[in-house]
Amino acid sequence: MKKVLITFLSLFFLGQSEVFAQHQVKGSVFDENKEPLVGAVIQLKGEQNQYHAVAGLDGSFTIANIKNGNYNFEISFIGFNTYNEKIESLNGPLRKDIVMEPDSQVLGEVVIMGAANRGSDAQARKLEQMAKNTINVVSAKSIELSPDITVANVVQRVSGLSIERNASGDPQYAIVRGMDKRYNYTLVNGVKIPSPDNRNRYVPLDIFPAQMLERLEVAKSLTPDMEGDAIGGSVNLVMISAPDEFEVNADFQMGYNFIHLDRPFYSYDRSTEARFSPGERFGSRYEANVSDFSTQNLLIEPISPLPDLFGGITIGDRFMDGKLGVMLGASVQNSFRGADRDWYKIDVDPLGTGRPSLSSYQERQTSIHQFRLGLHSKIDYQINRNNEISLYYGDFTLNDFEAREMISSDRDISPDNQNATYLYQTRVRSTYSGIRNATLQGNHRFLNDQLLVDWSALFSRADFDRPDNAIFIRNGGIENGREMPQNIERRNPRRWEKHYDQDLTFHLNFQYNFNPLFLNNSYVKFGGMYRDKERGALFNRYRFDPSPSFQEQGVDWDDFTDVRWELLNPAGTLGHALNYNALEQISAFYVMQHIGFGKFDVNAGVRVENTNQGYKSRTTNQFEIPELYQIYTDVLPNFSFKYKPKDDVNLRGSYYKAINRPGYFEIVDGISDEDDEFPFKGNPDVTRAIADNFDIRYEYFPRANEQFLLGAFYKRIEDPIELLLIRQTSLTTGPRNLTPTNSGTATNWGIEADFSKFFNKFGIRANYTFTNSSLTTVKSERVRENPEDVTSQLILREAVQTRPLQGQANHIGNLSILYKNIERGTDIQLSAVYTGERIEIVSPWLDLDIWSRPFTQLDFSFEQKLGNWVVFMKANNILNAPYELFVKSPRKTEQLDFPLQDRDGQTIVQRDYYRQSVRLGVRFKFNTI
Secondary structure (H helix, E strand, O other): OHHHHHHHHHHHHHHHHHHOOEEEEEEEEEOOOOOEOOOOEEEEEOOOOEEEEEOOOOOEEEEEEEEOEEEEEEEEOOOEOOEEEEEEEEOOOEEEEEEOOEOOOOHHHHHHHHHHHOOOHHHHHHHHHHOOOOEEEEEHHHHHHOOOOEHHHHHOOOOOEEEEEOOOOOEEEEEEOOEOHHHEEEEEOOEEOOOOOOOOOOOOHHHOEHHHEEEEEEEOOOOOOOOOOOOOEEEEEEEOOOOOOOEEEEEEEEEEEHHHHOOOEEEOOHHHOOOOOHHHHHOOOOOOOHHHOOOHHHOOEEEOOOOEEEEEEEEEEEEOOOOEEEEEEEEEEEEEEEEEEEEEEEEEOOOOOOOEEEEEEEEEEEEEEEEEEEEEEEEEEEEEOOEEEEEEEEEEEEEEEEEEEEEEEOOOOOOOOOOEEEEEEEEEEEEEEEEEEEEEEEEEEEOOOOEEEEEEEEEEEEEEEEEEEEEEEEEEEEEOOEEEEEEEOOOEEEEEEEEEEEEEEEEEEEEEEEOOOOOOOEEEEEEEEEEEEEEEEEEEEEEEEEOOOOEEEOOOEOOHHHOOEEEOOOOOOOOOOOOEEEEEEEEEEEEEEEEEEOOEEEEEEEEEEEEEEEEEEOOOOOOOOOEEEEEEEEEEEEEEEEEEEEOOEEEEEEEEEEEEOOOOHHHOOOEEOOOOOOOEEOOOOOOOEEEEEEEEEEEEOOOOOOEEEEEEEEEEEEOOEEEEEEEOOOOOOOOEEEEEEEOOEEEEEEEEEEEEEEEOOEEEEEEEEEEEEEEEEEEEEEEEOOOOOOOOOEEEEEEEEEEOOOOOOOEEEEEEEEEEEOOOOEEEEEEEEEEOOEEEEEOOEOOOOEEEOOEEEEEEEEEEEEOOEEEEEEEEOOOOOOEEEEEOOOOOOOOOOOOOOOEOOEEEEEEEEOOOEEEEEEEEEEEOO
């Protein structure tokens, strides 16, 4: 009976398993080029049951738990013919890899496909694959999904690139392959733009909102038709252009910087600051008095800041049967940032032990209100098949309003000290900067597309205005454990500083196509460029002493408005070195030959650039050299090749010669004694750097949005320009200045790897760069005349030190892990950026350079699509990683008990904390596609 029952139950469940058997269909969807069609809809339609799936990031799909039966297998994707197949008696697992056919008969859909591809990862990979030189491209889609709000944030995720941060800890300048920010330039739509920086030519990338980009292109090698002053590379911002159909994109975000959970935000009234100095308002001969200066803008008020607000909108469409395209956009960012800094003043050890000496310690709390406004417009018109023109105008504003409270002492600043003397300093600083750029461009075809002509005319201007920069200095301290009243005994400056940088640039290029004999896709290209740059700088400073000289807090004054002042220089300081006009005129011509034969593409050419750079002082009493011009011509050869053994593989190599010109104020014979750590002193003897650059890279593009890049580079740089910390009068006496100096011959080589791979709903992007640079220079050291006799006389001697280039980090890495559920509309990204240690300040003393410690930043973003809406969250600097500077040597003595002690035999110089930032937002997108 038992055996019969077991047999019966076995037959029953076996029968049921046949009835309820469930199977799965797996596969991938591609286009005719074997590129994955991400988002394609897959359906199984039966008489009683229906199933569906969506193709993932690699084009793959899985439909599980399918019951036995007959089904119609259907795949649909916009711009392609619907795929249909009958599947009869599905009774087991099935795999279907389908190549879709484009719907070439529906012209509108084909146009839409082109529009959808613009700004995609697939387009970015294709541009990298087809480029004549070594480039990396970040698509608009990647930027949209990242935790980034400015171009500078985006740049740090490109292989081989690191960033330099501003006072609030945000990325600001790009460092390409370990080369300082001075060694690369910035383009907007392929044309160089001027800089609002008050001394140099590099452009702050945090002035540009990321949402205005169609893509970001980083060129790591040059071609002859590119400007030749990029030893590191170039950063090209390709701004969004008109779509093929009406489209609206808008977003709104709110955020908060967690540093304000622990301390207040310091604010001041900017409405009362004077945008113009008395000398500007009333004439250079005017003698000011105390009543000409407001004090209300110097009152610091601790507040709880409002949330950060970010918003943007872009609207685009095409008219006149698609011939006229119009794109308009605006972006506003209003944020409140902060930084807490511990800073140690160091000096060389006077006893000759080769170790730094700590002389004082500072605690700083900085609050920065940042306001960014971006206005973007682009109009393009296709006159006919052979002629089209475009007009671009961009207006980008970055205003910083900074309040800083500082306390300085030669003792530990803590309540435990019973006796200490403190120096208190309050600073308010408003900075208004902006870039305006108008570019008219044209493209023309002649002789049945055999002759191509393109041209551009650019007017661009960058402005920098820092009015009424004021510092309020007091003395105080602790006596027998009691805090003493603050008193005013110091000079307090008020300063005005303005700069503008204005460009008028013309480009003209000709390309003649020919295909003789066995050659294919061959052409000759030649053309030229002319730029007329004008640079102006204005500076004025007034100094105040308290009158009477000693005024005590609580007795003579409660806040700044109560202090009685005496103006020490009623005429101001218009004779300062920062009052000058500069010019730069560049004429460039090039010719290049492109030859295609078989699987090879070869480019060879030369570029010639003539430079006339100089300045003329507006004053005479601050300059030994009131007028200076540097005129020189550079011949820059260029060669590159690309070998394509398979459709998805490239092997490319290149050589190019490039230069790096000094910055504008770097050749001015004067000192900019700013109120930061070290004054800046120009050097009329500094000259351009010249470099030979070699690149080789293996490229594999298995799918449209995937890649594996492995490359190596080598650079030999003659006379690299670095900022050295040099004493003004002699090696051992006088104030220390940062001075641009040519430093021998340097080499810089490295290896890069870039990898991206997707697995249905998951993806990984990673890149790593190892860089090794070497520069041997002569430094100084102080030693005993007789090393065995500690009482013998100290002597100064020269020593040789080999070190990395300033700003060069050996290790740079990025890792992003992505999750994308297309069916549910969910996107998640976790991104990490690692930057190794690098020299920040070069010391004139042997082995006493100031380094920054390795830095790791972890960011996170989440997006959820709800119809035409997207809600998202972005978190930055999750680890609250500090920015630290140090000297690789122990300090001289232990008599100063500072909070930050030596670590691993090293001396901490500076430590900054910026804390985490979080943003919540919504995005809306509407189009007629």
